[in-house]
Amino acid sequence: MSPTKQQSFRSHASIDPAFHYVAFAALLFNLVVGIIFVVMSLHTQLLLGLWVVVLSVALFILFFKSRSYPLKVQDRIIRLEERLRLEALLPDELKRRIPELNEDQLIGLRFASDEELPSLVEMTLDKKLDRKQIKERIQNWRPDHWRI
Numbered sequence: 001m002s003p004t005k006q007q008s009f010r011s012h013a014s015i016d017p018a019f020h021y022v023a024f025a026a027l028l029f030n031l032v033v034g035i036i037f038v039v040m041s042l043h044t045q046l047l048l049g050l051w052v053v054v055l056s057v058a059l060f061i062l063f064f065k066s067r068s069y070p071l072k073v074q075d076r077i078i079r080l081e082e083r084l085r086l087e088a089l090l091p092d093e094l095k096r097r098i099p100e101l102n103e104d105q106l107i108g109l110r111f112a113s114d115e116e117l118p119s120l121v122e123m124t125l126d127k128k129l130d131r132k133q134i135k136e137r138i139q140n141w142r143p144d145h146w147r148i
Helices: 017-040 044-088 103-110 115-128 133-135
Strands: none
Touching: 017 044, 044 103, 044 115, 103 115, 103 133, 115 133
16 A cells, blocks of 8 residues: 555555455466366376365465464554553553553554544543444544555
């Protein structure tokens, strides 16, 4: 996503067409071809057909894991960054409550401006808001252009 593009609740998610569309479609096509190959080779080369399907499934697993592992690392970094930010911006009575915020809530709070962060943290803790509910309540969006 371009650093100059305005972000909001509706526009903050990003899609990588090469990954989300092209690679996924190619792997899905490969799996379908592998299944067809198994069916066609039931009486001739069954072992080879099964091996193609096993490899196709393994590629799908790699595809999803190659996306989920970096996202988990990013979530951990966001959690750390937001705890440091909260420590710097919150009044003392809310600083003591930082450990009550879960990872999902911290990730949602990263989009809140510094000015609205204390009231949003208090609301999050009192009403047990989830990530989506937090993002919906943000008035002054703080963009995150580095998320993969």
